[in-house]
Amino acid sequence: MLCSARARLPGPLDRHHGTGHMTAEVELKDSGAASPPLTERQEARRRRILHASAQLASKGGFDAVQMREVAESSSVALGTLYRYFPSKVHLLVATMQDQLQHMHTTLRKRPPAGDDAAERVSETLMRAFRALQREPHLADAMVRALTFADRSVSPEVDTVSRLTTAIILDAMGLDAEPTPQQLSAVRVIEHTWHSALITWLSGRASIAQVKIDIETVCKLIDLTSPGAAPGHPGT
Amino acid sequence: MLCSARARLPGPLDRHHGTGHMTAEVELKDSGAASPPLTERQEARRRRILHASAQLASKGGFDAVQMREVAESSSVALGTLYRYFPSKVHLLVATMQDQLQHMHTTLRKRPPAGDDAAERVSETLMRAFRALQREPHLADAMVRALTFADRSVSPEVDTVSRLTTAIILDAMGLDAEPTPQQLSAVRVIEHTWHSALITWLSGRASIAQVKIDIETVCKLIDLTSPGAAPGHPGT
DNA sequence: ATCAAGTCTGAAACTTGTTCTAGGTTAGCG
DNA sequence: CGCTAACCTAGAACAAGTTTCAGACTTGAT
Known part of the structure; x- marks a missing residue:
């Protein structure tokens, strides 16, 4: 970890201003957590990421969870990974x-x-x-x-x-x-x-x-x- | 932290093979810890390093202790710092x-x-x-x-x-x-x-x-x- | 005095977490 | 249909921990 935890720009996990329009992708089921109203595909991405993370962790522990690898394993761009999980x-x-x-x-x-x-x-x-x-x-x-x-x-x-x-x-x-x-x-x-x-x-x-x-x-x-x-x- | 903890080459803190000659610098008081027979100057370096570490840590916590800074503050080369403390x-x-x-x-x-x-x-x-x-x-x-x-x-x-x-x-x-x-x-x-x-x-x-x-x-x-x-x- | 072995230095290179940028994509809306 | 906002991607760039290397220095031994 380097300096960890800057202020982060708004991501898919942020609340909206309530002005009327919402996330670009269609909004569905906000069952469960209240904060992040996620799209179907966003939810899928999130799951893929968590799965890849657990997979890599199971193999080699903390050090084996490398952000680039997680991104690749879950077919997501590095920037996107960081949008979902800021560190x-x-x-x-x-x-x-x-x-x-x-x-x-x-x-x-x-x-x-x-x-x-x-x-x-x-x-x-x-x-x-x-x-x-x-x-x-x-x-x-x-x-x-x-x-x-x-x-x-x-x-x-x-x-x-x-x-x-x-x-x-x-x-x-x-x-x-x-x-x-x-x-x-x-x-x-x-x-x-x-x-x-x-x-x-x-x-x-x-x-x-x-x-x-x-x-x-x-x-x-x-x-x-x-x-x-x-x-x-x-x- | 990156990959942490490789096998490390012998440093000043390692036991010797007992073949007869020892560390290059004059060996003095091995009072205290048994393992590392340190030279006067080595002991001084070690102290300087620890002092710099505590100093930087006091200022900004874990993230503020940067190895390059510790090395510079204690007037020791980066490689030497790593010889004394492998991570x-x-x-x-x-x-x-x-x-x-x-x-x-x-x-x-x-x-x-x-x-x-x-x-x-x-x-x-x-x-x-x-x-x-x-x-x-x-x-x-x-x-x-x-x-x-x-x-x-x-x-x-x-x-x-x-x-x-x-x-x-x-x-x-x-x-x-x-x-x-x-x-x-x-x-x-x-x-x-x-x-x-x-x-x-x-x-x-x-x-x-x-x-x-x-x-x-x-x-x-x-x-x-x-x-x-x-x-x-x-x- | 010279030699061998072990140390120290300075600097570059490498790794991996994190940030940034430019451009392409998606979806609601008029 | 075309607009716009938010999202996503690919990839470069940056930061800090770690490694490596060539050369200079120190010291004990011959």
């Missing part, structure tokens, strides 16, 4: 968002069956972890992009973060709205999740260690659940 | 190691004075956090480099990790050797620490939120300390 990090974060959505729907179909919330969350994360182990290079590309992202990618990273939070909250199976303490615990779990993945991906931690750490951090859920001993055990 | 990430991780060592000695002088281990650790981390807030750009450069580092930087990142672990263990003030559970808790705290810093640096979390999360994760220390309720509170 490599944007692209990879979007790729991650895509994959996360898959995972979320998959997980909803077969929810974890642990006895308490902590178990269910750690089971869920371990399931996700196993999925990532099947495509370690892809995981590398996505996670590195995610943690390397600077302020210009904040909105996208935030979306990913919300998705992850949703997955964890789902697994917790709460009866009521989460308390602030629970939300903090979830954030901590997310932190641990990302950082543990990094250490695993860079070969500094074993799979077993990641498992242990996930289980360790998940204990925070019991600790912060309403009804658990408040404050320190010694108090 | 920008190596350089920044080494910079972090340097800063951490300062912090460690500083902390040893005025150890935290909390009642229990969890308090002391979170106080220590918050102190470090405040130090980082004084140089947010430097923090940005170091932390981004740390989490972006790939396998080729593992040894260096590991050193930083060990330093951080040492700081936390120091703050805990253990009577005995840490148990495996405690070590896992410390790793989780470290994960949270890095990842929370990232979210703060990229503007996605407030200082207050980082504080809360650190305090939250530090509760794990009580939970895993010998004598605390083992397993889940509900069991």
